[in-house]
Amino acid sequence: MEQERYLSASPHVSDGESIPKIMYGVVLALLPAAVGAVYFFGLKALWIILIASAAAIGSEAAVQAALHKRITIADGSALVTGILVAFNVPASVPLWMPALGAIFGIVVGKHAFGGLGYNPMNPALLGRAFLLASWPTHMTVFTAAPRGGSLSGIEPATISALGLDAVTQATPLKLLKGAREVLANSAVADPAKYADYAKAVNALYDSYGNLFWGKVGGCIGETSAFLLLVGALFLLYKRYIGWKIPFAYLGTVALLSWIFAGTDGLFSGKPLFHLLSGGVMLGAFYMATDMVTSPVTFRGRLLFGAGCGVITMIIRLIGGYPEGVCYSILLMNLTVPLLDRSTRPRILGEKK
Amino acid sequence: MRILQHRTFSGGVHPPQNKLTARLPIEDIVPPPMVVIPLQQHLGAPAEPVCQVGDMVKIGDKIGEAKGFVSVPCHASVSGTVKAVEPRLHPLGGKVLSVVIENDGKGEVSPSLVPDDGYLERSPDELRSRIREAGLAGMGGAAFPTHVKLSPPANKPIDTLIINGAECEPYLTSDHRLMLEHPREILAGVQVIVKILGCKRCFIAIEDNKPDAIETMRRAVAEGGYPYQVLPFRAKYPQGAEKQLIKAATGREVPRGGLPMDVGCLVHNVGTAKAIYEAVALRKPLVERVVTVTGAGVRSPKNLRVPLGTPFAHLFAQCGGLSEDAGKIIMGGPMMGIAQFSDEVPVIKGTSGVVVLSKAESKVPAPHPCIGCARCVDACPMKLVPTHIQTLVRHERFGMAKTYGLLDCIECGCCGFVCPAGIPFVHLMKYGKMKVYQLERAAGAKSA
Numbered sequence: 135m136e137q138e139r140y141l142s143a144s145p146h147v148s149d150g151e152s153i154p155k156i157m158y159g160v161v162l163a164l165l166p167a168a169v170g171a172v173y174f175f176g177l178k179a180l181w182i183i184l185i186a187s188a189a190a191i192g193s194e195a196a197v198q199a200a201l202h203k204r205i206t207i208a209d210g211s212a213l214v215t216g217i218l219v220a221f222n223v224p225a226s227v228p229l230w231m232p233a234l235g236a237i238f239g240i241v242v243g244k245h246a247f248g249g250l251g252y253n254p255m256n257p258a259l260l261g262r263a264f265l266l267a268s269w270p271t272h273m274t275v276f277t278a279a280p281r282g283g284s285l286s287g288i289e290p291a292t293i294s295a296l297g298l299d300a301v302t303q304a305t306p307l308k309l310l311k312g313a314r315e316v317l318a319n320s321a322v323a324d325p326a327k328y329a330d331y332a333k334a335v336n337a338l339y340d341s342y343g344n345l346f347w348g349k350v351g352g353c354i355g356e357t358s359a360f361l362l363l364v365g366a367l368f369l370l371y372k373r374y375i376g377w378k379i380p381f382a383y384l385g386t387v388a389l390l391s392w393i394f395a396g397t398d399g400l401f402s403g404k405p406l407f408h409l410l411s412g413g414v415m416l417g418a419f420y421m422a423t424d425m426v427t428s429p430v431t432f433r434g435r436l437l438f439g440a441g442c443g444v445i446t447m448i449i450r451l452i453g454g455y456p457e458g459v460c461y462s463i464l465l466m467n468l469t470v471p472l473l474d475r476s477t478r479p480r481i482l483g484e485k486k
Numbered sequence: 487m488r489i490l491q492h493r494t495f496s497g498g499v500h501p502p503q504n505k506l507t508a509r510l511p512i513e514d515i516v517p518p519p520m521v522v523i524p525l526q527q528h529l530g531a532p533a534e535p536v537c538q539v540g541d542m543v544k545i546g547d548k549i550g551e552a553k554g555f556v557s558v559p560c561h562a563s564v565s566g567t568v569k570a571v572e573p574r575l576h577p578l579g580g581k582v583l584s585v586v587i588e589n590d591g592k593g594e595v596s597p598s599l600v601p602d603d604g605y606l607e608r609s610p611d612e613l614r615s616r617i618r619e620a621g622l623a624g625m626g627g628a629a630f631p632t633h634v635k636l637s638p639p640a641n642k643p644i645d646t647l648i649i650n651g652a653e654c655e656p657y658l659t660s661d662h663r664l665m666l667e668h669p670r671e672i673l674a675g676v677q678v679i680v681k682i683l684g685c686k687r688c689f690i691a692i693e694d695n696k697p698d699a700i701e702t703m704r705r706a707v708a709e710g711g712y713p714y715q716v717l718p719f720r721a722k723y724p725q726g727a728e729k730q731l732i733k734a735a736t737g738r739e740v741p742r743g744g745l746p747m748d749v750g751c752l753v754h755n756v757g758t759a760k761a762i763y764e765a766v767a768l769r770k771p772l773v774e775r776v777v778t779v780t781g782a783g784v785r786s787p788k789n790l791r792v793p794l795g796t797p798f799a800h801l802f803a804q805c806g807g808l809s810e811d812a813g814k815i816i817m818g819g820p821m822m823g824i825a826q827f828s829d830e831v832p833v834i835k836g837t838s839g840v841v842v843l844s845k846a847e848s849k850v851p852a853p854h855p856c857i858g859c860a861r862c863v864d865a866c867p868m869k870l871v872p873t874h875i876q877t878l879v880r881h882e883r884f885g886m887a888k889t890y891g892l893l894d895c896i897e898c899g900c901c902g903f904v905c906p907a908g909i910p911f912v913h914l915m916k917y918g919k920m921k922v923y924q925l926e927r928a929a930g931a932k933s934a
Contacts, residue, residue, distance in 0.1 A: 140814035140848040141827055143913035145899030147501055147656065147820040147847070151861070151906040153854055209854075251855030251907070376860070430860035430873060479869045481891045482729060483739040 153250070156425075157210030159374050163365030164217050164420065170361040171354040174280035175225035179354045183220040186232035190216030193237040197245040211250050215239050218258030221355020221416060222460065223265065225278035231269065235261035255467040256424045259460050266460070274455070276305050276351045283349030287341045287411070288334070301327075301334050305351045306341075306411040307456040309334060310395075314451075317397045335397055338407070345410035356413040366419035375423040378435035379442075383418040384409055386443025394451055414446060417459035427467040433477040434470075441466045492694050494720035495730040497867040499900045501723055501821060503695065506780050507659045512667055512789045515804050519589050521564050521795030522574050523549065524582040527834035528623035529630045530556035537585060541568040545793075546596035546771050549585045558621045558631045562587055563773040563793035565594040577798075577817040577831040578824060584832075587795070598769065605766045610682045613766050620765030621772045621835075626650060626661075626726070626755035627818055629836035632762065635752060636682050642747040647688040648735055649676055651703070651756040652719060652726030654693060655819025658839040660776040661756050663789045665692070665699040668760055669706035675759035676714060678766050683752065688714040689735050690756075695721035723821060724898040728753045730867050742894055757838070777833055779805045783812030783842030792833050798840055799829040813848030816841040821899045854907040862901035862911065868894050872901035872911050879918035884925060892918050 171179040194212040198205045207213075219236040239261030247253045266273045276285055284290050286302040286309050293302050302309060313331040316323045344350050348358025356362075369375040388405035396402025408414065422428060422442050429438050442462045449458025526532035533550030543549060543562040550560035566589045573581035605613070614633050622632035638644055649672070653661040665672065680688055690707070692700045697718075704716045719725050719734055729740045731753055738749040746752055754762075757775065764770040773794055780787035785806030792801065798815065802808050816823035817831070820841055833840075862872040870891040878887035892915065901911040 140843075140845070141825045142814070142850045143902075143910050143916070144816075144823055144825075144897070145501075145821045145902045145912065146814060146816055146823065146825065146841075146843060147903065148851075148908070149499070149501070149904050151904065152851065152908070153857060153906050156857075156859065156906055249855070251857045373861075425857045425859040428858065430858055430863045430871060432863075435860075474871070474874065478871060478874075478890065479863075481742060481870060481894050482733065482868045483741045483744065483894070484891075485741070 153211070154209045156374050157214055159369065159372055160214050160420070161210060161217065163369045163374075164214075164221070164355070166361040166364045167221065167355050167358060167416075168217065170348050170358040171221070174283075174348055174357060175278055175354050176281070178225050178278075181229060182223060182225070182227070182232045182354060183217060185229055186220035186236040187213055187216030189233035190219065190236040190240050193240045194245070197241055198249075201245075203249070206250065209250070212240060215244070215258045215261070217355075218421060219261045222258065222262040222353050222413070223273065224276050224352070225354050226276065227272050231265055231272060235265045237261075238264040251426055253426055254470070255464050256421055256427045259421055259464050262460050263464060279351055280349050280357065283344055285351030286334075286338065287344040287350030288337045289341065289344070292337050296333050296337065298330055298334050298337065301330050305456065306338055306345065306407070307450060309338060310407070311450075311456045314397055339404055342406060342410060345407070350411070353413060356416040359410050359415045362415045362419060369419070375419065376435065378432065379423050379428055379439040380418040382436045382439025383422055383442045384414070386440045387414055387446055390443065390447040394447065408447075408450070412450070412457040413459040417442070417446075417463055421459075422463050422466070427470060429470050429473045429477065431474055431477040431479055433479075434473040437473055437477065438466055438470065441469065492718045492720045493734040494722055494725065495734045495867055497865055497869065497900065498722045498724060498730070499865050499903050501656045501903060503721075504656045505659050505662070505695075506657065506787045507778050507789050508662055508696075510659075510663075510787070510789050512663050512776050512791050515790045515792045515796065515801070517564055517589055517591070517593070517793055518796045518800040520569070520797070521587050521589065521793055522584050522797060522832040523560055523563065523587065523795035524574065524576050524584045524832065524834060525550040525560055526576070526582050527560065527629060527794070527836065528558050529628065530554070530558075530634075532583065533557060533560050535571050535583065535585060537568050537571070539568055539570060542566070543568060543587060544594045544596040545773055546599050548771075552618065556631055556634055558618060558623055558633070559771075560585070561621055561771040561773050562596075563795050564589040565592050566590040575828055575831050577826060577834060577837065601768050602766070606677070606681065608766070613678060613682050616766045616769065617762055620761070620770065622758065622761055622765055623772070623835045624755055625757035625761060625775060625835060625838065627822065627836045627838055629834070632754070632758055635754070636679065638683070638747045638752070643750060644683045644685045644747060644752045645687065645750040646736055646752070647676070647679055647683065647685050648731055648751060648753045649688065649690040649756055649759055650726050650731060650753050651690060651692040651696075651699060652731060653696070654721070654723045654725040654727075655821055655823075655839075656723075657780050657841045658778045658819045659780075659789055660778045660838050662696050662699055664756055664760060664776055665696070666702050669702050670710065671760045671763045672703075672756050673706055673710050673712055673714070674767065675761070675763035677712065678762050679752075679754060679759065685752070690714055690716045691719055691726075691731055691735060692716065693721040693725055694718040723900065724867055724896070727867065727896055727898055729896065772835060775833070775835065775837065777801065777837055778839035780839065781816075781842040782844035782847060783808050783815075785809050794834060795832045797830050797832050798826065801833070801840055802829065802842075808842060809844075811844045812842050813845035814843045816843065821903065822897065851908040853909050856907055856909060859906060861904040861906065865900040865904045867898060867900060868896060870894060873909075875918070876909060876911055876914045879914045879921075882921075884918060884921045887918050888922050892922060895919070
């Protein structure tokens with residue numbers, strides 16, 4: 135009889151969402167920032183994105199073929215990993231590095247644990263962490279200035295007018311880190327350097343526009359808050375990401391930077407500066423929200439986001455690196471099972 | 487704003503409604519040449535046959551006697567000859583002892599059907615016994631024996647009766663049509679329930695996607711001078727689920743593992759209310775019901791008044807047959823209904839509809855591993871974490887699954903509806919529950 139082929143458990147209808155739809159949705163959301171990367175950092179950025187994506191997809195297919203598993207490269211998740219690895223390297227790296235990062239992320243970060251759905255940590259960030267640990271110079275020394283801008287985000291005209299070339303050969307976070315060290319010890323600091331840094335910090339705080347639009351040095355995909363927000367709004371609208379993790383993450387960064395990150399004592403920090411510089415926008419909307427490696431409960435997501443914010447700010451302010459987004463998310467990834475277990479919602483009718 | 491105006495619960499989903507038959511009046515079906523009446527159409531103990539092959543029966547004659555308190559009798563739905571008393575395919579799965587009656591086409595009615603105009607003067611016990619004798623089981627789908635629900639223990643008084651006309655399942659319109667066409671009978675039944683329970687307030691709950699039903703019921707309440715309140719609820723699935731309805735209507739939460747009576751509530755379906763009126767006033771047993779036959783696979787979808795025991799194939803024949811494209815046959819709605827592998831299964835007391843999906847709609851995607859999107863967590867109307875429970879069930883950690891709320895699952899299917907990985911949640915929940923009960927029985931047997 136004809137109907138015999140159509141048996142299944144209820145429900146018999148679905149809302150039509152699927153893993154490929156979600157993954158390609160994320161790819162679409164990353165597209166504006168990818169275009170921005172190519173605009174600001176030139177064709178090199180395009181090559182980085184293409185090579186990392188190809189490496190991610192190729193290595194996924196190779197691992198699955200070697201393990202005689204179903205090859206799932208069409209679901210789009212490897213592509214997302216590849217693009218995110220690319221977004222997390224500076225434009226100045228040799229091209230084999232993004233490829234290696236993507237391969238490490240896919241092979242070790244994802245398939246060593248069983249593939250999509252089983253990886254405890256975000257594969258792209260693990261790939262980046264691998265590159266950062268192995269070739270720290272390539273990953274932390276930024277030399278490529280964005281089109282029409284400077285590494286620090288301060289207008290080139292302002293830099294030459296104020297004669298700040300010596301201190302502004304760095305990304306905003308690195309500049310601020312250096313400045314905080316000098317400004318905090320005015321007694322021992324070289325007075326000329328002290329004055330330079332004081333001017334530079336003021337100029338930095340006047341450069342929000344450049345930081346927002348992306349006219350600043352950094353990893354190729356993280357610089358333009360505007361383009362990242364465009365994609366994030368799309369993801370929020372499609373409900374492929376929720377508001378809780380980005381809200382808690384950015385909120386914590388804003389709060390902690392206001393309290394602790396100033397050059398003039400407590401509560402002198404500039405929250406907007408810390409939100410717009412470095413990789414926090416990319417991290418909060420595209421990597422902390424990775425479905426596989428973030429909690430599923432309401433309170434779990436808020437705590438996860440807040441934890442990412444706290445670790446990011448600890449690394450930025452106290453740690454050895456100017457930026458802490460990558461490690462903060464990776465560390466919080468490891469707490470997800472614990473967070474999920476301890477934040478189980480109250481069941482309807484349950485007495486707590 | 488609509489959200490503020492109309493009550494609802496948190497969680498839930500919005501499946502496409504597809505109420506194809508909402509405007510089609512209920513039609514009487516041409517009675518089938520043969521009916522197959524399973525002796526178990528309700529939750530609880532099956533009825534025992536009280537007829538033999540060769541017996542002549544009339545409509546309303548008892549053919550199965552209730553066995554125990556949580557059980558109800560069964561009655562002949564056509565007049566004719568008993569052809570067989572044997573196990574037959576059942577829409578809930580497997581084979582169940584059934585009485586097969588060949589219809590003689592005369593439509594003779596049992597002489598026991600004597601209307602009683604003074605039914606409102608009868609004692610609650612008498613009313614309950616009439617309801618039980620009429621074989622009433624909840625007509626919303628779960629088919630729990632009605633008289634049991636109407637017999638709360640003395641320490642659990644019911645102060646709120648909720649009449650469920652939400653009909654939140656997509657496609658189904660049988661309750662909608664009943665409210666439009668038989669509001670007076672429904673309210674007369676409600677009056678009987680209120681009298682039995684002595685409860686102080688009664689809500690009639692209808693989703694706001696049926697404004698005509700809300701209007702009709704309101705008018706009928708006003709005309710009859712009843713003190714009942716018709717409440718619009720937001721159209722959201724599963725608005726008609728008992729616990730969600732109680733929460734939305736009264737703010738009370740049925741405790742875990744508890745019953746509505748624990749919070750002074752009782753929920754009855756509108757179809758059951760109408761059947762209660764017929765049972766006590768007309769002394770008419772439950773021998774027919776309204777069935778929505780619908781879906782892309784049915785040539786002309788209809789709302790049909792159908793004798794119980796009518797095979798699905800006969801329903802389809804009355805609706806122009808199945809289309810070329812017919813795929814899955816579902817008893818009930820697409821969210822909670824049960825897929826059938828045969829069209830020989832009969833209509834039972836809980837058959838609110840038969841939905842036939844097209845082939846394209848019937849295809850089920852191959853499941854992927856969970857990607858932790860948490861859409862199931864947001865959708866679950868019981869506030870469970872379905873993805874954790876399904877993982878625990880897969881790993882056979884049934885005790886832990888129970889702690890996480892496996893037994894609180896109402897199997898509404900919201901999690902499966904939103905899952906992008908196509909995880910068969912409801913299947914795993916049902917399997918897990920079965921295993922928990924098995925293990926608990928085994929443990930009980932060992933300790934005894």
